[in-house]
Amino acid sequence: NAGVTQTPKFRVLKTGQSMTLLCAQDMNHEYMYWYRQDPGMGLRLIHYSVGEGTTAKGEVPDGYNVSRLKKQNFLLGLESAAPSQTSVYFCASSYEILAGPSSYEQYFGPGTRLTVT
Amino acid sequence: AQTVTQSQPEMSVQEAETVTLSCTYDTSESDYYLFWYKQPPSRQMILVIRQEAYKQQNATENRFSVNFQKAAKSFSLKISDSQLGDAAMYFCAYRSEEGYGGATNKLIFGTGTLLAVQP
Numbered sequence: 001n002a003g004v005t006q007t008p009k010f011r012v013l014k015t016g017q018s019m020t021l022l023c024a025q026d027m028n029h030e031y032m033y034w035y036r037q038d039p040g041m042g043l044r045l046i047h048y049s050v051g052e053g054t055t056a057k058g059e060v061p062d063g064y065n066v067s068r069l070k071k072q073n074f075l076l077g078l079e080s081a082a083p084s085q086t087s088v089y090f091c092a093s094s095y096e097i098l099a100g101p102s103s104y105e106q107y108f109g110p111g112t113r114l115t116v117t
Numbered sequence: 118a119q120t121v122t123q124s125q126p127e128m129s130v131q132e133a134e135t136v137t138l139s140c141t142y143d144t145s146e147s148d149y150y151l152f153w154y155k156q157p158p159s160r161q162m163i164l165v166i167r168q169e170a171y172k173q174q175n176a177t178e179n180r181f182s183v184n185f186q187k188a189a190k191s192f193s194l195k196i197s198d199s200q201l202g203d204a205a206m207y208f209c210a211y212r213s214e215e216g217y218g219g220a221t222n223k224l225i226f227g228t229g230t231l232l233a234v235q236p
Binding site: 031033035040041042043044045048050056058088090092094104105106108110111 | 121123126150152159160161162164167208212220221222223224226227228229
């Protein structure tokens, strides 16, 4: 199993450009999440999905859009990148909570370092 | 809303010694889960240990143990016999078990503690 993978690993964008980050998981997880990590601020939830075709806003959703057309993929889009979106982005996934406490662990991808100049 | 506070931005420990990382949280809920995640220089987030709030017994995983004080809303991580491979950023995280938060399995993270291990 590859677990959770993220594409690309690094990217540099100019202000105003757009891009899509791809997250894929092969664990048949129902839930998926996008976080951003900034120095001194920990991980903050951007958007999440509790199943194929569903998405919801997290703590810091402004400037981002997401889609979950297939269960195994969760895409994060930046329509018009801004320097404030320079960050490391993490995708995570987990089992449906009905599976019990052992399902509560979130499995993380390796991260994408995005720089917006 | 729940918050998680890690008041030690950086810590240092000698190899083979013991170190304790602090975490406090604020919540009005009675049922929840707490986690410690480790992020080494590779950036990969790794679950270290979890604690269920309704369990009074402190969780342990090999050299890692927690001191869970529910009344004080404190959840510290103790690393015994520290090894060079323990050097990493450590994040404390809270998972609500109630209402909508419980249904989405969302986590609230602290700001992290960077642990250095001196040989």
